Amino acid sequence: MTSAPPxxxxxxxxxxxxxxxxxxNDLQTGAAAALLPYFMLEQRYDYAAVAGLTLAATSLSSIxxxxxxxxxxxxxxxxxxxxxxxVAALGIAVAGLTSANYWLTWIVFALSxxxxxxxxxxxxxxxxxxxxxxxRAMSIFSVAGNVGAAIAPIGVGLTVGVLGLQATPLLLxxxxxxxxxxxxxxxxxxxxxxxxxxxxxxxxxxxxxRPPRDLWGRFAWLxxxxxxxxxxxxxxxxFVALDVIARFxxxxxxxxxxxxxxxxxxxxxxxxxxFFADRFGRTRVIVLGYALATAAAIGYLFxxxxxxxxxxxxxxxxxxxxxxxxxxxxxxxxxxxHLGTASGVTLGMATALGxxxxxxxxxxxxxxxxxxxxxxxxxxxAAAFVCALFVRERTxxxxxxxxxxxxxxxxxxxPSRT
Numbered sequence: 001m002t003s004a005p006p007x008x009x010x011x012x013x014x015x016x017x018x019x020x021x022x023x024x025n026d027l028q029t030g031a032a033a034a035l036l037p038y039f040m041l042e043q044r045y046d047y048a049a050v051a052g053l054t055l056a057a058t059s060l061s062s063i064x065x066x067x068x069x070x071x072x073x074x075x076x077x078x079x080x081x082x083x084x085x086x087v088a089a090l091g092i093a094v095a096g097l098t099s100a101n102y103w104l105t106w107i108v109f110a111l112s113x114x115x116x117x118x119x120x121x122x123x124x125x126x127x128x129x130x131x132x133x134x135x136r137a138m139s140i141f142s143v144a145g146n147v148g149a150a151i152a153p154i155g156v157g158l159t160v161g162v163l164g165l166q167a168t169p170l171l172l173x174x175x176x177x178x179x180x181x182x183x184x185x186x187x188x189x190x191x192x193x194x195x196x197x198x199x200x201x202x203x204x205x206x207x208x209x210r211p212p213r214d215l216w217g218r219f220a221w222l223x224x225x226x227x228x229x230x231x232x233x234x235x236x237x238x239f240v241a242l243d244v245i246a247r248f249x250x251x252x253x254x255x256x257x258x259x260x261x262x263x264x265x266x267x268x269x270x271x272x273x274x275f276f277a278d279r280f281g282r283t284r285v286i287v288l289g290y291a292l293a294t295a296a297a298i299g300y301l302f303x304x305x306x307x308x309x310x311x312x313x314x315x316x317x318x319x320x321x322x323x324x325x326x327x328x329x330x331x332x333x334x335x336x337x338h339l340g341t342a343s344g345v346t347l348g349m350a351t352a353l354g355x356x357x358x359x360x361x362x363x364x365x366x367x368x369x370x371x372x373x374x375x376x377x378x379x380x381x382a383a384a385f386v387c388a389l390f391v392r393e394r395t396x397x398x399x400x401x402x403x404x405x406x407x408x409x410x411x412x413x414x415p416s417r418t
Contacts, residue, residue, distance in 0.1 A: 003348055011053035011189060012130075012186050012190070013014075013185045013188075014130050014186060014188075014189040014339065015034065015127060015130035015131045015137070015141075017181055017182040017186070018123055018126055018127045018130060018138060018141065018182065019127070019141055019144040019176075019183040020120075020144065020178045020181065020182065021081060021082075021085055021123060021178055021179065021182050022123060022127070022141055022142075022144040022145045022148065023147055023148040023178070024085060024086055024089065024148060024174060024175045024178045024179070025084070025085050025115075025116060025119045025120070025123070025145065025148065026116075026144070026145030026146070026148035026149050027148035027149065027151065027152045027155070027171075027175070028088040028089055028091070028092045028115070028116065028148075028152075028175075029057065029088075029116060029148075029149055029152075029173075030148060030149030030150065030151070030152025030153065030237075031092045031152040031155065031156055031168075031171055031261060032053070032054070032056070032057045032092060032095075032109060032112065033149075033152070033153075033237050033238055033241075033259065034152050034153040034155075034156040034241075034244070034256060035092075035095060035096070035156060035160065035165075035168070035261060036050040036053065036054070036238065036241070037245070037252045037255060037256065038156070038160050038161070038252075039053065039099060039164055039165070040290060041166075042099065042126075042164065042165055043099050043100070043102075046104070046366060047242065047362045047363075047365040047366045047370070048327050048359060048362040048363055048366055049362075050101065050226075050238075050242075050362065051238065051358045051359045051362025051363075051365075052106065052362070053105065053109050054105060054234065054238045054311045054326075054355060054358040054359075054362075055355050055359050056106045056107070056109035056110045056113065057108040057110065057112060057113040057116075057355070058113055058234060058245050058354065058355025058356075058358070059110065059113065059355050059356065061113035061114060061116045061117040061348065061355070062117075062348050062349070062355055062356070063348075064114060064117045064118070064119075065116075065120060065121065065345070065347055065348030066073040066341065066344045066345040066348045066349075067344070068080065068084075068117055068118050068120070068121045068122070068340075068344050069121035069340040069341045069342070069345060069347075069348070070338075070340065070341050070344065071121075071340070071345050072121045072122050072125055072339075072340030072341075072343070072344065073338050073339065073340035073341050074340075075265065078122055078124050078126060078186075080118045080122045081119060081122050081123045081126065081182070082113045082122075082179055082182065082183065083115075083118060084116065084117070084118030084119030084120070084123075085119050085131070085175065085179055086115065086175075086179065087111060087112070087114060087115025087116065087117060087118065088112045088113075088114075088115030088116045089112075089114075089115070089171070089175040089176075089318015090111075090115070090170050090172070091108045091109060091110075091111040091112025091113075091114075091115060092108075092112050092168060092171055092172075093166075093168055093169045093171055093172040094108050094168065094169070095099055095108050095112070095168055096160060096164075096165035096166055096167065096168030096169075097165075097166060097168065097169070098166045108351055117344075117348065120342045120343065120344065120347045121340045121341075121344035121347070124138075124141070124328060124342070124343040124347065125139040125339050125343055125417045127303055128332065128339065130189075131353060133329075133332075134274075134278060135274045135275075135277040135278045135282065135325065135326065136274045136275055136276060136278050137274075137327050138309070138325045138328055138329050139270055139271050139273060139275065139277075139325040140271065140274065141198055141325075142274070142324055142325035142328065143267045143268075143270040143271040143274075143325075146262075146263060146264075146266045146267030146269075146270050146321060146324075147264075147267045149237075149263045149266070149267075150260055150263030150264040150266070151260075151263075152263070153241075153256040153257075153259050153260045153263070154260060155171055155174075156171070156256075157253070157256060158351060159166045159171060161252075161253075168268065192306020200412065209373070212336060212337065212396050213286075213337070214334065214335045214337050214338060215334045215335070215394065215407075216334075216335070217243055217332060217396070218334050218391075218392065219334040219335055219342070221326065221387070221390065221391065222330060222331060222334065222346070222391065223345065223346070223349050224329050224352055224387055225286075225327075225384050225391065226346055226349040227349050227353040228319070228353075228380050228381070228383055228384035228387065229323070229324075229327070229350065229356055229384055230349055230350050230353045230354035230355075231353050231354045231377070231380045232254050232293070232297075232320060232354070232380050232381045233320060233350070233354060234354025234355055234357075234358055234386065235354060235357070235358060235361050235373055235376070235377045235380075236262065236313075236316060236317070236372075236374070237259070237262070237263075238358055238361070239361065239370045239373045239374070240255075240258050240259055240301075240313050241255035241256050241258055241259040242255065242260050242365070242370045243309075243369075243370035243371055243373065243374065244258045244306055244309050244310070244313075246369060246370050246371075247304070247306075247369070247370070247371055248306040248309070253356075254267070254306055254310075257310060258306075258309060258310045258313045261310050261311075261312075261313055261314040261317070262313045262314060262316065262317035263317060264314070264317075265314035265315065265316075265317035265318035265321075266311075266317035266318060266320065266321040266324075267316055267321070269289070269317065269318035269319060269320065269321035269322045269324070270321045270322075270324050270325050271358055272318075272322065273285050273289060273321065273322035273323060273325055273326055274325045274326070276322075277325075277326050277329075281393060282329065282393060283388075283391050283392065283393050285322055285323065285326060285388060286322075286323040286326055286327075286330075286342055286388050286391055287385070287388045287391075288322060288385050289319055289320065289321070289322030289323040290319075290323065290381060290385035290388045291385055292315075292319035292322070293316060293319035293320040293322075293381045293384075293385075294317075294378065294381045294382045295319075296312060296315040296316040296318075296319050296320075296387050297316055297374065297377055297378035297381050298314055298378050299312045299315070299370075300312040300313060300315075300374060301371065301374055301375060301378060320381070324350075327346055328342075328343060328346055328347070328349070328357045328392075330391075331345070331346040331363055333393075333394040334394060361373045361376065365377070376399065
């Protein structure tokens with residue numbers, strides 16, 4: 001009994017340090033989007049060119065994230081949390097220094113996306129274990145990524161907006177600090193004894209708890225929905241600032257304000273979605289999120305002023321992200337024996353199709369205008385809403401077993417019960 005207090009503190013601290021690393025990791029993705037108007041301004045890139053940079057930041061991530069997820073199931077790859085974060089941050093840090101050479105910039109954006117891919121599966125499984133496996137814990141972990149993406153335009157504005165693209169290395173400073181905190185707390189958690197021995201020694205005692213079978217059919221249907229979500233999210237994130245600037249003839253600052261509001265509302269939506277799901281059920285919140293997102297996307301198309309567009313961009317971001325963390329926890333419920341694979345494939349799909357189709361959206365924006373992109377996105381979100389109506393909850397996986405399942409087929413006792 002006396003050993004419980006020292007166990008709880010490192011576990012809880014480790015969870016929050018993981019939250020911090022997620023914030024920094026997804027800040028790199030948000031920074032990539034926030035840098036696009038500056039590339040257009042300083043280097044005269046057209047819409048197709050900046051869409052190509054979005055493809056670079058998402059394509060490798062989409063392809064390799066499932067691979068990293070499979071590797072997380074097979075091997076102990078927790079170092080990828082720090083290694084992936086470092087590669088993602090370094091790619092963005094040098095992007096401004098390479099801006100005179102488009103293809104070199106494309107390569108460093110791609111390397112940053114690869115780092116994001118390496119980070120996510122291992123960090124998501126680690127957060128599930130440290131946070132107890134609830135929708136609420138996963139929403140808190142997920143919302144950190146949304147916050148990172150939300151504050152990225154602010155960081156980019158204070159650095160690149162003031163000093164120019166050569167200031168991108170300054171964006172590396174907070175990442176170094178957060179990574180150092182995580183490394184210290186992870187070391188402490190690994191050395192902290194539990195009731196049965198070191199933290200990593202829980203697996204033999206837990207091996208007798210066998211997760212139910214994987215439901216690959218339901219998982220595939222979920223991936224269809226996540227793919228549609230991907231097009232909506234990546235498309236909106238890439239073009240909302242550009243659309244506001246082009247449609248209302250306003251400044252880069254107002255365009256980035258729309259992107260910031262979209263991202264902050266997405267963070268709030270993610271957090272609310274997790275809390276609502278624990279109270280009302282995942283599937284109901286998923287359907288609600290897509291229904292509201294469809295309405296918000298249509299409303300954004302008819303926004304009469306730039307202020308209304310900023311507000312409706314926020315409503316779109318909040319609604320679109322109500323189901324975000326629930327995609328992950330539902331994928332864990334469908335594939336309890338392959339949590340790393342579930343995380344990697346689900347999170348990979350969260351950028352896969354969107355990243356691949358963004359150049360097509362860029363061509364559409366060049367041929368018509370950025371507003372035409374949101375006509376397409378509204379239809380995509382409506383299709384996701386229809387598909388979400390057929391999502392079913394898993395009923396043979398108890399909350400206790402769901403919360404306890406780590407990567408692979410062995411199950412560890414939930415930290416919340418220590």
